[in-house]
Amino acid sequence: MKELTPELLEHIEKALDFAGYRNNPEVYPPPISAEALAKAEAWCERELGFPLPGFCRELLSLSNGFSFGYGAFYAVPEEGKKELLNIENLFFQNHRFRKRRQEPYRIGSHLFVFGEFHFQPLVYDTRAGTFHLMSPLFPWKDTRESLSSFPDLGALLRGVLRTREGDAAHLRHDWLTVELVKRLGRLRSRAPARFDPRTFPFLQAVLSSYEPDWPPAPARPEALAAADWRCERDYGYPLPPFYRDFLRRINGFNVNVDLVFAPIEDAGIPEWEKDYLFAYIERFRRSHFFDEEEARAYRDELFCFGGASEGIYYVCHLPSATFHELDSSDADLGMATVSAPDFDSFVKDLFDDVPLPSSEDGAGEEE
Helix, strand or coil: CCCCCHHHHHHHHHHHHHHCCCCCCCCCCCCCCHHHHHHHHHHHHHHHCCCCCHHHHHHHHHCCCEECCCEEECECCCCCCCCCCCCCEHHHHHHHHHHCCCCCCCCCCCEEEEEEECCEEEEEECCCCEEEECCCCCCCCCCCCCCEEECCHHHHHHHHCCCCCCCHHHHHHHHHHHHHHHHHHCCCCCCCCCCCCCHHHHHHHHHHHCCCCCCCCCCCHHHHHHHHHHHHHHHCCCCCHHHHHHHHHCCCEEECCCEEECCCCCCCCCCCCCCCHHHHHHHHHCCHHHCCHHHHCCHHHEEEEEECCCCEEEEEECCCCEEEEEECCCCCHHHCCEEECCHHHHHHHHCCCCCCCCCCCCCCCCC
């Protein structure tokens, strides 16, 4: 029995028309090929231990992944076809939450990731037959921490596909930015973020995959002591433990033109023309991110340790020990484009093109 009824197909068409995507193959591509669909079915059975869910097969047969304004349904890679704009790889996203996370943040074996809404994963519970909007900041063994739940495909599509101003998807999007900040408040009792030693081999793989601006080297003890003192003087706390431990192994790096984990000033590394850590922190604190009063209220809770292109910052929310990529034009933690429950997950999300070391994923990584 088909789950995409004529009514739901019409709802999808209205959403694509509202977003202006229906005739754009970059965001609404053709249906999946028979060969790629067979590959997806075999991959699901082999890697996940359950069949490709029927609703997903129907969505792929309509369009091999598509954007819908506030999010996207993921695509299956097809040989000879380029990756789609803002549409992630279905295989990789399921792999990401199974193997590129440490416990307790690995996804339950019965859960299937098939899309996203407002940067939050959409998940199908293969046992209950229900749909859920999840946050990557919480454990995923089950769906008890869902941001929203939907009993069936129709409820999901009506809840995330926007067809007009003020509809359910529009209201959910606006509610979600507030709800995500509220959920962070529930994590305020967590211990300070630490550097997991298991992250170091992955960072070595990152630096061997790119050309860093200077050879990786640990910060010297006297440079760390000076940075601790300055952080305490200027912000009321020493260097957060996760970043001090990171600097003890690698005193920052700059790769891929402008992706920076900020170094501290140290005679042990060559001078460079970009910002050191404290200049990065000050630039972030003066950014448009804090033009809004509600954002200024938690400025002192955010430790900025790097960023990418102009206006993109990497921060640790110190009270919740969570990590976020922020665009300075969005004055809300609920608008983070990447969020992770720990430093290890954050690094692996930023460098998602770098395979895990074989010691961490015994079978190696598959597309």
